[in-house]
Structure formats: structure tokens, C-alpha cells
Amino acid sequence: MLARVLALALLLALFAALAAQAVEPGSGEHAALGCGARAGTVHGAALSIPRSRLAPIGAEEASVFRAAYELGRGSGTLTRTPLVRDADGTLRLQAPSWDAGQLLARMDPAARRIYTFDGGRTVPFVWESLPTALQAALSWPPLAAVDAAGPARLAWLRGERRLEGRGLRVRSGVLGDAVHGAPVFAGAAASPLSRGGDAAYATFRRAALRRVPTVYLGANDGMLHAFDARSGAELFAYVPAQLSHALGALTAPDYVHRPYVDGPLTLGEASIDGAWRTVLVASPGMGARGLFALDVTDPADFTSALWEFGERDDPAIGNVLAPAQVARLHLRDRAGVPQYRHFALAGNGGGSETGTAALFLLALDKPPLAPWRRDTSYYRLDTPAGEPGLATGLSAPALVPDDDDILRHAYAGDLQGNLWRFDFTRPAPWRGGVPHRPVFVARDAAGRRQPIAQQPKVVHVAGGGYLVLFGTGQLQSREERDPARFTPQSFYAVYDDPAAPPSVAVLTRAHLLERRLHRAASAGSGFTVTGRNQAVGAGERPKGWYLDFADSVTTGERSIASATVADGNVAFNTVLPGADPCADSASRAYVLDALSGFAPGDGGAAISGNVTGTLLPDFIDGPPLLLAGARTRTRGLPAVPGARFQVARTTDHVALSSRGTVTRAATSRASLPAGRLSWREVLNWRQLHAEAARRGRVDGRPP
Helix, strand or coil, rough: CCCHHHHHHHHHHHHHHHHHHCCCCCCCCCCCHHHCCEEEEEEEECCCCCCCCCEEEECCEEEEEEEEEEEECCEEEEEEEEECCCCCCCCCCCCEEEEEHHHHHHHCHHHEEEEEEEEEEEEEECHCCCCCHHHHHHHCCCCCCCCCHHHHHHHHCCCCCCCEECECCCCCCCECCCCCCCCEEEECCCCCCCCCCCCHHHHHHHHHHCCCCEEEEEECCCCEEEEEEECEEEEEEEHHHHHHCCCCHCCCCCCCCCCCCCCEEEEEEEECEEEEEEEEECCCHHHHHHHHHHHCCCCHCCCCCCEEEEECCCCCCCCCCCCCEEEEEEEEEEEEEEEEEEEEEEECCCCCCCCCCCEEEEECCCCCCCCCCCCCCCCEEEEECCCCCCCCEEEECCECCCCCCEEEEEEECCCCCEEEEEECCCCCCCCHHHCCCCCCCCCCCCCCCCCCCCEEEEECCCCCCCCEEEEEECCCHHHCCCCCHHCCCEEEEEECCCCCCCCCCCCCHHCCCCEEEEHHHCCCCEEECCCCCCCCCCCCCEEEEEECCCCHHHCECCCCCCCCCECCCEEEEEEEECCCCCCEEEEEEEEEECCCCCCCCCCCCECCCCEEEEECCCCCCCCCCEEEHHHHEEEEEECCCCCCEEEEEEEEEEEEEECCCEEEEEEEEEEECCCCCCCCCCCHHHHHHHHHHHHHECCEECC
């Protein structure tokens, strides 16, 4: 008994120290900045069809899942809203089908399936099952002595409303706000491929077709929530153990808003112990330094968190504010047979103890009870030291796999404006894949570094190499809204060829073509885009293009969300924040030809003088939603020898505003040959099949 009391005292001292080091809320936390209560601010949205596919509107219903929060109240909503296209082509949101916030408030708190992590075990979020550390945290109200209200605080966190006003905070709803996080939709298995005849994957995919479609949302109530996408009912919730020390503060009557589970979510597929699983990799964002991963293969029967990874495991991990990625890597060769392993790849983010920029690879099959060991269960690839005195941290990587879906390269930017390429063409530990110098450094015309806080996009260039597309700017603190600190920000397309001999010089904007924005009456609220028309690529060609935002210095325009690529075009939204963090921000919607940097016209051709950058009066947080438009087929085109038919299609680039309105920002067009374009007889198909089977299985385990 005495030992337990002493342990409790030590834990309380630790929690006091952690509370003193609590992360300050960023500019998105309106309550902490003194903003008044106001309902209906939409932050994030997801489509009922994954972003990797164009969402059709018409015969098949599409829905938008929207997360919104009430300024100053700390509560949120998640709604499912059907998206329809009228006969004249107008996109329109109908009335919400359900509101998960309202449904959760009516749910019996005792019936909720809530879990947390205890030293490698997934345990129910009930008092008897909680680890001693979490019991201690809930028994220690902020700035007060230990009390006996731990079970009451736990009941409050589970949604018990009758305890509010009795020493515990009164709230307007059970579901917390999602300020920086966004919902993620999961339907069937993401990949339509057979994965080389892998029987285990085929079994997994058939089962995934029958699982409950689910929407995941992290919230500042300390939980990651999973909701049935059809009904809005909560399937389960997960409380990261990384947040244990701060959970009690949520219940305090004088609670000051701070982030909890407020980071990005990523869904992926991985082979774990011989079976294919759907995994969710999440970050608390500014709530804590680190990541956690859940097995969500069957969300209706969730029981297992895979792991949590934090600063105690490696001090170089920071606040991860950009989504992790799931990839399969060549680990080693055993008896001449390659072995593969699935990892979650994430930039370390800003705010780490080491102050470095690093790429983390966390093994998704790490045994839950095993400790983290560098170069065994995780790998850390450090970039060279940055410029002294400037904060840094690596953002999300863009992955470049080969035809067998094995990762070959990854591109990621850091907060000092460096664009890095990581090489995974050789087996682990990939030390030789760490670059000695960046591919490119983003600086404005005056030489000031421009932060890269988003995941780049990568497109192939004819003849070899890639074009890496990304914008600059960040918006994580109130100081970044200060007009005196507004600096020029830009969008870049940088050419790189990993197969080419290493370049001595680091690329800068001097190696790129300039694209200029001009205000014109014919452009409405947008701009015409002009510049020299010249192909980019290898040899003596320009190494890409760049575009400086016209309003950066006056309105703070910047690019904080990743772009989308479709039909050869890159689309992205910028934010014009202004100085008032409580006021609605404006946005601009850009669509540019990825290779040339010019805007596509009504006929689809991208030439100098076309218009883009339409001003949207509401804040658009996140990349554009892509919706498939008209699609036509034409047979027997003599201009395309061997083609059975030509497919012409349109893609609508849609923006969902902070007020919940939907706007078609642009429409892009593409025309592609389809059908059997050519054929050849494969004479050695038996040999090829045998070699593929040999590569695909290692010790009886699928890749």
C-alpha cells in the first residue's frame, strides 16, 4: 500500500511538471484567444468516396462529411450532407442526414465503447481498467490537491451530463471541437489491385466490402472518434495515452481551450503478421508530440491499438501537423529472397526537443508489448543541420513507389524551405538514402526562406524524372497573423531526376520559370497568368516554374494545405487570414497546368493569359474536392492509331467554405485514348509468374 502511495505521489509531481510545459494553443483555438461564441464554423470535410478517386455525382449519391465547431464553446459537430448536381449543373448541399454531435449527446455514456493504451495493451476506458498513471492524472485537478473525484471526471469524459455544474465544467455538447483536424472516410479496401495474386489480400478485400463504412474524426475532447457513416452512431472512441496528463483539465470549470487530438489522420493498408489490415495513423497535432496507430480493419469490432510513439521514445519527434503515409519498403534480402515491411512514414514536425528535421519510419507490425528500438522497429533519417536560429521540422513526405508498390523515393519539405529527396532503393537502414544537400531551397525574391509545411505532390515528366509541386507558408500561431510579419509566399514546381548524376548546385528560383499574376477586368476576382512558354525538364531546360502570390504582403496570402492533381492539372487553395483570428478568413482557388504553370482555359488548353486564383469570401481549409463531371466516348478516331475509343471528361474542383457553402472553383478537361491500345504475346509468362510468386512471399508471409 505504501509503495502505491509513493508511486502516486511521484506521478502527481510528474503531471505537475507536464502541465507546466503544456503546449500553447495555436491561432485556430478561438476560445483561447478570447473569441465570442458563434456556431457553424466548418473546418474540415471529407467525401463519401476517397480522395484517390474522382467522386461521381448523379446516379450514385455522394455525401460530404463536415466537421464544424462553435467558437468559444469547445464543442463540435460532424454532419453527413448529401451533395447533388442539379439539371443545370449547379452543385448543391441538401439538408444534413444526421449530426453525430447530437446523436452522441443522446447516447448512454456507459454504453460507449471507449479505449485507451496501457503499456502495449488496449484497455477499456473505465476506472477499473485504467493504468495507475491515468487514475492519478484524473485524481489531480489543476492547481489543487489530490481529491477523490477521479471516477467522476472519467464519467464526465465519457459523456455524463448530470455531473456538469457540480464542480465539473458545463459544456454545450459531448463531442469536442475539431479545429485543425478533418474527418476521414473509410469504405471498402482502397486498392482495386490484386497485389500480384496475393490470396491473403484477396480475402481481406472481400471482407472489407462488407464492413461498416466509417468516418473518423479527432476532437479536442481527448478522443479519436469512429462513426457509422450511414447512421452517425459512434462505433468506438480512442483516448491516446500520450494525453493522459492533460485529460483532467478538460473537466475544470475554468478550463482554457487547448488542443488534444487535433492533428491529421491517415488510412492505409498493411500486411501485419501474415494478414492484411486497414490501419489508421493519427497525430495529436499540437496536443502532443508523436503519433499513434490503430487497427481499424473491422471498426464495428475495434479492440486493438497497434502502438503509440512519442518524445519519450525519441526526442526528435515533434508536433506532427501533416499526415503520415503508409508504405511498403524493401527491408533486406534473406537467402536471395527480398523481404518487405510496412511502415508509417512521417516528418517529425516542429517543436521537437532536438530542433532538427527528420523523417521517421515506424514499423506497423511492431509487437505491442515490445519497446521501440531504433534501426529495428523504427528508423530515423536526419537531414543536415539547418540555418541556426530558425525553427525547423520536416513535413509530410510524398511517396514515389515502383510498379510493385515498393517505395523508391520520398520528397518532403521543412520549415526552413528546404525540399529533400530520400532514397529507398537499397535495403535498410537507408543511411545512404539521406541527402547531403536539399534538392531545392524556397526563398522569396529578397532571399528570405519560405516554410514548406504541407505534403508535396509528385507528377512524372516525359523522358524521366519528376515534378515536385508544393506551396509555402504556415499558420500556427497568432503572431503569424500580424500584418507586420506578412512576407511573400509562393507555389513551386521543381524538376528532379533521381537517376541523373548528383548536381553540385542546389536549385533555387533562379533555375525556374517565373509565372506572373496580373489583375484584369476580364479576370473578375482572379488573375491572368503570364510568362515565358518553355518546356521544363532535364539538360539545359528550366528546372520548373514558380508563382508568387499577389496578395501575400497585404493580406498574408499563403498556401497551408496540400494540392490535388487530376487530368494534368494541379489545384490548390490559399488562405488570406487577415489580422483578426476571430474573423472569417478569405481564400483563393487556383488551377494550373502542372507542367507549364499556366491556367487551363475553357477549351482545356493551358496557355499564357488564362485566368485562375478566384477569390472566395470564406475560409477554405484543405485541398479542393474533385468531382467527376461529364464523360463522353468517341469511337474510331483515326488520329489515335490502335485506340478503340477516346474518352473526354471534365473534373470539377469544388471548394467547401467555412460557412458550409459549396462552390465550383474551376473545371478541368481531359481527353484520353482508352481500350486496348496495343498488345504483345508474352512467351515466358510461366517463368515470370514463378518469379513474381517467389518475390511476393517470404517465409510464408505476403508482402
